[in-house]
Amino acid sequence: MGMLFVLILWAIVLIVLSLILGLITLPFSYFLCKRQRKRKMVLSFLTPGVFIGVYAVSSFVCMIIIAIILGSDIGIGDSWSIPLKNGYELTSVDTPEYANINRRNDPLQENLIDGITHIQVVGDSVIGKGADGNYFIFNLQNGDKEDNLSYQNLTIKMKSRPITLVNNNTYYWEQRKVPYIIAGIFCLLITILAIKTLWRIGLIY
Numbered sequence: 001m002g003m004l005f006v007l008i009l010w011a012i013v014l015i016v017l018s019l020i021l022g023l024i025t026l027p028f029s030y031f032l033c034k035r036q037r038k039r040k041m042v043l044s045f046l047t048p049g050v051f052i053g054v055y056a057v058s059s060f061v062c063m064i065i066i067a068i069i070l071g072s073d074i075g076i077g078d079s080w081s082i083p084l085k086n087g088y089e090l091t092s093v094d095t096p097e098y099a100n101i102n103r104r105n106d107p108l109q110e111n112l113i114d115g116i117t118h119i120q121v122v123g124d125s126v127i128g129k130g131a132d133g134n135y136f137i138f139n140l141q142n143g144d145k146e147d148n149l150s151y152q153n154l155t156i157k158m159k160s161r162p163i164t165l166v167n168n169n170t171y172y173w174e175q176r177k178v179p180y181i182i183a184g185i186f187c188l189l190i191t192i193l194a195i196k197t198l199w200r201i202g203l204i205y
Contacts, residue, residue: 003077014052021048036203043202050198055191062183066176071104075176080168082175084126085140088112090119092168098131099168101138113138113145118165127154129165 022045029044030037060076067074071083081091083104092099099119100111115131126138135154136147146157155163166174 003074006076010056014056015049018049018052021052022046039202043199046198046202047195051191051195054194055187058187058190059183062187066179066183070175070179072176080172082172084121085124088126088140090116090126090168090171096168096172101126112143113147116168118167119171120163120165122158122161127158127163127165 025044025047026041029041033040063075066072071089073079073081079091079093080096080099081089083089084101087104089102089104090099091102097117098114099116100114101116102109102111113128113130113136116128116136117131118129120127124139124141126140127135128138129135130147134147135149135151136145137149137154137157138145149157
């Protein structure tokens with residue numbers, strides 16, 4: 001339901017934006033275009049809508065594909081998830097500021113560790129900080145956990161390995177960053193091709 005609401009809201013916003021931008025282009029096309037003025041005015045009005053529509057739809061398709069490949073959520077709605085190792089995942093509902101570690105495909109969705117605000121994957125373990133200010137270590141191989149640790153205890157247990165905890169938002173983004181950038185460029189190329197095709201066909205027929 002959350003995803004459907006977000007999609008409807010974005011659809012309304014993008015339609016209104018397309019209409020506004022389309023209307024803004026009309027005076028420019030009227031005064032700047034002498035040949036095929038009416039046709040170019042129509043094409044100018046349609047261009048923002050086609051651009052926004054094609055980019056939005058292609059982006060949504062790419063987000064679904066990326067989610068399937070990564071095993072994560074789509075990126076729209078009120079729930080977030082990103083896979084860890086060995087069948088575990090980092091999840092959050094409503095707000096990514098507070099996350100949980102769950103076992104994937106667990107019908108009970110038991111929170112093995114909850115209230116996570118900062119996280120780092122180190123080898124086969126996850127270390128992090130909770131909302132209560134304490135730290136934890138969770139073993140992704142056997143499911144063992146040590147919680148209620150002070151930062152000093154955490155550094156001792158990590159020995160010489162560097163601790164670079166990041167907040168949940170940053171961790172979610174880092175896992176998707178490269179595929180999202182590639183998808184964004186790909187969608188932009190598709191959108192530019194669609195606009196060129198629109199004008200080419202519109203000026204011929």
